[in-house]
Amino acid sequence: MAVQINPSILSADFARLADEAKAVEGADWLHVDVMDNHFVPNLTLGTPVVESLARATDIPLDCHLMIEDPDRWAPQYVEAGAQSITFHVEAAAAPIRLAREIRAKGARAAMALKPATPIEAYEEILPELDMLLIMTVEPGFGGQSFLDVMLPKVRRTRELIDKHGLQLWLQVDGGVSASTIERCAEAGADVFVAGSAVYGAEDPAQAVRALRAQAEAATAQASWACGH
Numbered sequence: 767m768a769v770q771i772n773p774s775i776l777s778a779d780f781a782r783l784a785d786e787a788k789a790v791e792g793a794d795w796l797h798v799d800v801m802d803n804h805f806v807p808n809l810t811l812g813t814p815v816v817e818s819l820a821r822a823t824d825i826p827l828d829c830h831l832m833i834e835d836p837d838r839w840a841p842q843y844v845e846a847g848a849q850s851i852t853f854h855v856e857a858a859a860a861p862i863r864l865a866r867e868i869r870a871k872g873a874r875a876a877m878a879l880k881p882a883t884p885i886e887a888y889e890e891i892l893p894e895l896d897m898l899l900i901m902t903v904e905p906g907f908g909g910q911s912f913l914d915v916m917l918p919k920v921r922r923t924r925e926l927i928d929k930h931g932l933q934l935w936l937q938v939d940g941g942v943s944a945s946t947i948e949r950c951a952e953a954g955a956d957v958f959v960a961g962s963a964v965y966g967a968e969d970p971a972q973a974v975r976a977l978r979a980q981a982e983a984a985t986a987q988a989s990w991a992c993g994h
């Protein structure tokens with residue numbers, strides 16, 4: 767699977783979201799962080815903003831729900847126009863049922879793990895998903911330092927994906943930048959969320975291209991990618 771770069775609009779100017787989407791032309795997805803001030807200690811946006819953003823850009827929306835009770839709310843984000851919905855397993859009451867519901871509504875279903883949540887308990891769930899998100903910071907804020915200690919989890923997840931022959935995308939989110947993206951790609955990630963590294967750059971579209979080039983080069987060297 768080709769490398770994908772998903773700029774996170776958490777680091778964008780929320781008063782100019784349509785322009786900020788245009789500023790990352792060439793990005794694969796726009797990463798939209800939904801925070802409810804309960805699951806994480808921060809508050810961002812909800813379905814009205816997702817609806818407007820979906821109308822304002824051709825880039826598909828990758829909605830990362832950092833909210834309590836995703837079983838109840840996630841389907842509404844598909845209706846609002848998001849093509850990929852990520853819920854946190856720590857918050858979901860019935861992750862398999864929820865993933866099936868998201869897929870049945872026509873979106874890609876993804877599940878996220880906070881840093882202290884192990885992957886091993888979820889091996890059987892993986893075939894129900896289109897993407898797995900391994901958080902490389904504690905969710906809640908942009909601009910935090912990348913947690914290197916998550917790289918073994920990325921590696922073990924890639925091994926599980928290969929062991930089961932799955933077409934599952936493996937996303938990393940948090941502290942992904944020019945100085946960390948190669949290690950993520952080498953460990954097995956193929957979808958990269960970057961907030962401050964993209965929107966903090968002088969030219970966000972150029973930052974996307976540069977991150978992609980780095981990730982592609984690192985993937986080409988990675989042992990897990992041989993034969994993919």
Ligand code: DX5
Nearest residue numbers: 774905906908909941961962
């Ligand atoms: C953090 C969010 C991230 C955030 C990443 O909870 O899920 O998507 O925007 O920001 P950076 O890339 O600046 O760490």
Ligand code: ZN
Nearest residue numbers: 799830939959
């Ligand atoms: Zn996110």
